[in-house]
Amino acid sequence: MWLPAYATRGERLCRLAVVTFAFAVLAFLIGPLFIVFPLSVSKDPFFTFPIQDYSWRWYADFFENPRWTQSLVNSLVAALFSTALATLFGTLAALGISRPGFPARKAVMALMISPMIMPVVIVAVGAYMFFGALGLTNTRTGLVLAHAALSIPFVVVTVLSALSTYDTNLTRAGASLGAGPVGVFFAVTLPLILPGIVSGALLAFAVSFDEVIVALFLTGAEQRTLPVQMFSGIRDQINPTIMAAASLLTTVSIALFVVLNLIRRVKRA
């Protein structure tokens, strides 16, 4: 399999073993993502296979229960606002960092990326304490600010990667034709790096939409997000409505993923 013609028999066997192993690992990687779908449409409230009867009752449960629907709305609103903030700040930062002669680039990058690697509990407790002093706990504002901070590195990294293939001569060309810096940005740079910005925004949305721990500390009953609602549900008693919620979350993730890959394909073409 994928071997040159001169490969020995032993090599072929060995390669076959490695390829089989790799496909098993990929199955291990993908399988658990899809286990929630069949369970969410099983009529029985037990998580057993084979599934006897199919029913949409758990989805009906989800959409008829204001706790679940409100948490879905809360998650969407928080994700939209934090994505807007993170995309704005992250894109500006990436534009600055990518310029030649940006001072202390390494230190600034290290700080910008650090929300990605920081243990989330520390971020959550810190925000809980600091925002508590400012009266921002149990408010949507607090959650949006904290989620935006967590999302900024994802925007910075994707926009920087888009800018790394951007030809700066185009900026000079625009300037030589009489456009000011802002004009050049909107007429030349922005359209070219837009796929990178949109990818970053999609990632930022996914970060906020899926985040549990910060939301657990910062939200009260009224701002409770979908992942928090799920987390408390799993802790108490795992029920099939959670499978419906998990399926919806996974569907959103897959949709974002597909959109991202379509953008990349268009960009390449």
Place this chain on the structure above:
Amino acid sequence: MTETLSLSAPAPPAGLGAALRRAERPNRLRAFALALPALLFLVVTFAAPIGLFLTTAVRNPEVRAVLPQTIAALDGWDGHSTPGEEAFIALAADLARAKEDNTAAALGKRLNYESAGMRSRIMSVVRHLGNFKDGALAPQFAALDPVWASPDLWAVIKRNASPMTPYYLLTSVDLGQDASGGIARVEESQAVFLDILGRTLWIAGLVTVATLVLGFPTAYVVSLAPSRIAGFLLLLVLLPLWTSLLVRTTAWVVLLQTDGVINQALLALGLTTEKLQLMLTRFGTVTAMTHIQLPFTILPILSVMKSIPEGQMRAARSLGAPPFFAFWRVYAPQTLPGVAAGCLMTFILSLGYYITPALVGGPRDQMMSNFIATYINRDLNWGMAAALAGLLLVMTLSIYLAFLRLVGAERIKLG
């Protein structure tokens, strides 16, 4: 020709470098100004809150706030004998005040950390304040609890008059202060924190090794596959990164349950005769974490493998190297930067896990983050939470620095 040119070129005027730097300065400032909003935003919403939280690991406000007169009375105390009557009078006055302000419980709780039984002693005095008779207070305190005559108890109060305390930091590494202020290991029965620290490092290490063992051959196969198939396989690695960590953990809860999918499959295949306990175990926790971390290890390895020219292995073979030798001596060493990047990233992220141990692990599988959250949510002990957070942060940041040094922040890619 070149020589004539270089000879005819004018010597650079002195101070050209400085002049160039001066000319460049507005550009540098403009570039920095673009990053400034994000930097300020991160300082205010991210760095400052964490910094403020960490300071609670050494802050010691309780005794100072509640017992000001007692502290003053203990000022000239020698520390070796029972303090004089004035200390008891001051303590009674402070506690009478504390009773009105409802601050006695917080004081008792704080002193109880350092010396077991202090909470009940303080609360007992507060309850009996009305019953104290005129005359010397010291014997009346001793009648409630003879320990009030002990210099050790007063030493604890005096020591905590200081606005900063090493108590939480020492406790987080199983050390404590004795009555004279010397540092010593705490008793075996209370030494739990090094165990938690060791367990966190051990679980993160196991997960890192597991992702490498599973991920390296997978990355290898993806890098070898023809580009159409490789593109599809890459999507399979990237997709899990997009799905929520909570959903993936939920999937593992369902899979690992006693009546769950794995047990059903094992029974149906006749591989086991009874149901295995997989939930609330170390095995379950490490399995679920390995599943979640696998893409983080695979992707950097894959990106390095793709950059290794195909011809090298062919050259090694044509020079007579047996297949495995060629792989081991020519190919494998070149993958090391990717292996380092992937493993360091997985190790850093594994150190901070909270959700997966909380939902899949048993009491013995809870990691540092879980204890930090428990200290805040259940015990309201901010000092201990901050000390553990400080320890976790030091470990995370030192590996992050190694990552920055070896790999660099610019090399982080998201798919």
